Amino acid sequence: MRVPYDLFNTNYFRMKKLNVFMLTSLLILALPLFAQNQKAFTAHDFPNAVSRLDACVENSLKEKGIIPSESCSDETFIRRLSLDITGRMPTANDARKFIQTKDPEKRGKLIDSLLQSDGFVEFQVLKWGDLLRCKSEFPSNLWPNAVQAYTRWMKESIRDDKSYDQFVRELLISSGSNFRSAGVNFYRAFQDRTPKNIAESFALIFLGMRPDTKYGDNKTPGDLSPFFSQLKYKKSEEWKEELVYNDRDVLPLVNSVSMPGGSKVALKSQTDFRIALVDWLTDKQNPYFAKVMANRVWFWLMGRGIVNEPDDFKESNPPSNPELLSFLEQEFKDHNYDVRYLFRLILNSRTYQRSSIVNESNHADEGLFSHYRIHRLTAEQLIDAICDITDVYEIYSSRVPEPFTFLPKDTRAVQLEDGTISTPVLEMFGRPSRDISYESDRNNNLTMKQVLFLLNSAQITDKINKSKKLKLLTDQSGSREKLISEVYLLVLNRFPLQSETATILTYFSNNKKDKYQNTSDLVWALINTKEFLFNH
Amino acid sequence: MNKQYFNNIHVQIKRLEFLYRCALVSAAFLLGSSFGVNAAQPVEKPHAKSVIFIYLDGGPAQTDMFDPKPKAGKDYTGPYVKPIATNVAGIEIGEKLPLLAKIADKYSIIRSMTHGINGHETASYVMETGSLPGGRVVYPSMGAVIAFKKESTYTGSIPSYISLTVGSSRFNEAGFLGPQYKSFATGGAPEAAQFSVEGIVNNAYTDEQLHNRQKLLNSLDHFSSLMPGNAQLDEMDKYQKQAYSLILGEDRKVFNLNEEGDSLRNHYGRNRLGQSCLIARRLVQKGVLFVMVRNTGWDTHKEHFERMNEKLPELDQALSALLTDLSDKGLLDQTIVICGGEFGRTPKILFEPPWNGGRNHFGAAFSYLVAGGGFIGGKVVGATDAKGEKVIERPVYPWDFAESIYTLMGIDTKSTLPHPTEGNIPMLYLPQDKDKRGGMLTEIMKQ
Known part of the structure; x- marks a missing residue:
């Protein structure tokens, strides 16, 4: 609705201000925590753990006679x-x-x-926003204030290293206002909020099990909907506020539920069934919880899960390296579900640090991690990178509610917390719809339209041609060689080869246009190289 | 007071929408065997080759346009009290559409379109996909479905599904089919002296400069030499070649309106809508499958009639020029033209503040214009009550509409679409309740 009244937005703005204040103060409070974590990271057995990870990978490669790629x-x-x-x-x-x-x-x-860094927190919030379908309008209908509350909670949880089991517990055992009790939005992000839909979403995200999959007798995800049968929703006087609560007076329809993996969980009258579910889920004996998350982090970093897709755990889709997956699962549990530890473990490995350049023995390897898998930059990474290179930013706005809210000028695509806030370009490059919680909702395939856009759109050429940053670089570099070198560092993060410099110098001399246009042409060309477009 | 009022309206709208959706969704199912009342076999040789959708974004006021209610009183008609006769006996349309009135034999009017949804997002999803909202699947728009279904036979280098000039910002047009089926949005301004088309026509560079830059790019492809045989990199090479054949080739000229005479350009109207319609005609002439002309400014909560006095003549001119031009060039028979928005607007005018003479969202009963591609002209489908507030005859639901369009395009509506996680699923998500299905528009479709 096009109604130019501020009053609809006052709350929104108030929350934003509060948000900044809270973040700053929490950041100060949280500093000592970081220091402590630093200590935990440097425990003596860490190098040993990293070697064991690599041994898991390399043993399986040796069995197959595959020689892994060199270090990148x-x-x-x-x-x-x-x-x-x-x-x-x-x-x-x-x-x-x-x-x-x-x-x-x-x-x-x-x-x-x-x-x-903040960047780590931001990027994790983006991934969790995808998984939890954080979106203010159609089809999830969370509403902007709720999206903000939800995101703020994710941000704080990730920044403060909340253990994964605690994160999930707070999310699932939540009651109250969608604007204040962030976790309840988990129960709101559905077109149809039936216990069945909620149970399916739960199984997909935390057990890696898809609703339509036929499992073996012992492995059926079962019907987990009884755990969500007490949920109720009601509106308040505040516009779009909604209270989600768990009504303990709702009696269980069944006495116990058969869980995936074979155990049973009892539903007792006058209790919150969700607590029983979360107790089962986060128990160290649970065969899925830690494994699914460890595999998901591996997928995020390696571009392919040990179980792949990472949300398709089933007997007919076994892990490509069971030993590796068990090792990661155990490490995750031993470190009390510390997600950042898991990142650190994988990132320090030889396996993560291998080159994407393949050799004769490993070029066909898909799932044993003998080399790094190249993948197209994601929508947000790509747009942010081009904005960073040119220092010309995108304008993001929220059209819900009207009148539109414009986000601060330097907002990065990675920071967009609301799936409803989007641009055609982000969608063209496969930003997830946040309509479903599958990892495959993010589409990193290359298309002809994307290539056209990068090669010849006014949006890209304008950014480059109007960039004051690039003009300044041109003016301040001194020599053409220095300029070329700076542009390479800026766009490809490396120094140019001699042959490349020579090619470009020739192009510059042949080109009668002004020096700024030369820089523009070079930046444009590098942005259109495969080396730029792919993470390698 | 305003806030309270606004809250109430919203709560009411939401509540109605919610109840409606509950009713529909609880009765909904993924359609299997039985299909609608007027189930028809797909046409052997399809009537239509292309679709042009003139989308009036925001929701146009049906009672000021194709379903006038002069006897409903001033509270309903506002200043538009004299509907005009058309060249088809018995059909009258709004007084601001005199040019369209002269060619009513070329199109038909659906006066009984209904879905009951009053939120932009959900309503535009329903109108553009023809599917019921709900469930865990988000459907692709009709354009994406057609682009997907005709992919193997479409040979043009121009993208087969094009938006003039922007895509939908209300929902993801590609739905579960993935971003490659999203419309190609041209950006730019067709009414400008030079129409820049994102990615295809960039007026900042001469052809020579484009050639030189291409050479520079090719000479800096160090990475490929490190990774010979990589399928993803080879694919990028292939796309860059294709892209350059469009950027520097003949087909880009379809966007050059200077190839058309000034008189025809003037005839369409030298504005965004008019020139977009002319581009649309040029695109379907080249075989493009689906052209979405997305015209904004129809969400007239306030100053409604002031805005209509500007918008309606523009639409009248552009749409009548398009239909006439298509007809003159022998293209109308193979081109479906449809025109309407995500919903209509309240037949009763809101005189109270803050609207001060506006019309709000109205999904219960609204109109669509259809023409060409196998749709017969000169007919009216359905009817609303004396004040235009209720459908009283032959309801047409968005899924009936989509089913008709697919059928005229020769697409088997009983076929499936591949969902990445759900497998092959029906083309449309339909309500189970037969009362919510009007059936295909067979009364205005050529057999």
């Missing part, structure tokens, strides 16, 4: 690591510094520093 270059490493865990490319300066530093431990140090 430092240039590739910093770009890959930054993209994988913060969603953004390194700056030219960071890349240069990293490449030139002789410190033999620089990779480990970079991993630790990026894991403690």
